[in-house]
């Protein structure tokens with residue numbers, strides 16, 4: 001049997017041409033996955049930037065529940 005050409009009927013039995021059926025499905029999937037990865041990376045970067053700027057917004061101090069006092073942004077003991 002010859003290899004399936006892009007203009008021949010798709011071997012999956014849909015009756016469509018291969019290029020309009022499983023071939024294009026594969027292309028759509030890989031491009032969607034790449035888009036998802038890019039979108040996810042951008043989203044994570046934005047979220048990280050937002051949470052970082054929020055943490056640093058309040059005069060650079062972080063409340064420590066364990067110690068019951070504020071630490072500065074680098075995690076050191078803040079002077080009272």
Ligand SMILES: [Zn+2]
Pocket residue numbers: 010011012013014018021022023
């Ligand atoms: Zn197909």
Ligand SMILES: [Zn+2]
Pocket residue numbers: 064067069070071077
């Ligand atoms: Zn402390």
